[in-house]
Amino acid sequence: MNDEQQRKPAVPLEGPPERSGGGPSRGSAPNSEVEPRATRRRFTAKYKASILREAERCTKPGSLGAMLRREGLYSSHLAGWRRQEAAQGRAGLEPKRRGPKPKPQPSAREKLLEREKRALEKRLAKAELIIEFQKKVHALLEIPLNLPENVEGDS
Numbered sequence: 001m002n003d004e005q006q007r008k009p010a011v012p013l014e015g016p017p018e019r020s021g022g023g024p025s026r027g028s029a030p031n032s033e034v035e036p037r038a039t040r041r042r043f044t045a046k047y048k049a050s051i052l053r054e055a056e057r058c059t060k061p062g063s064l065g066a067m068l069r070r071e072g073l074y075s076s077h078l079a080g081w082r083r084q085e086a087a088q089g090r091a092g093l094e095p096k097r098r099g100p101k102p103k104p105q106p107s108a109r110e111k112l113l114e115r116e117k118r119a120l121e122k123r124l125a126k127a128e129l130i131i132e133f134q135k136k137v138h139a140l141l142e143i144p145l146n147l148p149e150n151v152e153g154d155s
Contacts, residue, residue: 040098042095043077043095044095045090045091045093045094045095048081048085048093049085049090049093051067051071051073051077051078051081052078052081052082052085054067055067055078081093
């Protein structure tokens with residue numbers, strides 16, 4: 001039995017193979033499950049205000065850093081929240097909707113005016129076609145156009 005133990009290399013029997021040797025490693029197998037997609041953290045206005053008040057009470061050296069580590073925050077969070085609160089008060093701490101601003105919806109009056117404008121543009125286009133047709137008829141029949149003196153004609 002002693003000869004058998006000397007012939008076999010001492011390789012652990014559990015764990016995934018190592019990169020270089022191909023034998024199993026001593027640690028446990030890594031978790032191969034895919035992690036869910038990270039989501040952006042969102043802080044309520046109440047939470048932001050409480051953290052700002054707690055930060056104001058931190059007077060001992062290192063106590064502010066300890067509070068930030070405990071809460072999992074960065075100093076840039078505090079700076080931004082202080083700036084928002086100074087500019088707009090408590091309302092400035094309210095979470096803002098991300099992304100592009102929604103386009104303003106036209107009012108009922110604007111929709112009505114736009115519809116009327118399109119209708120008038122169509123009427124104008126028809127009137128211009130009729131006028132062009134009349135000019136061509138006058139030119140073909142060699143009938144002189146009698147334009148009022150205050151209106152300048154194209155032909």
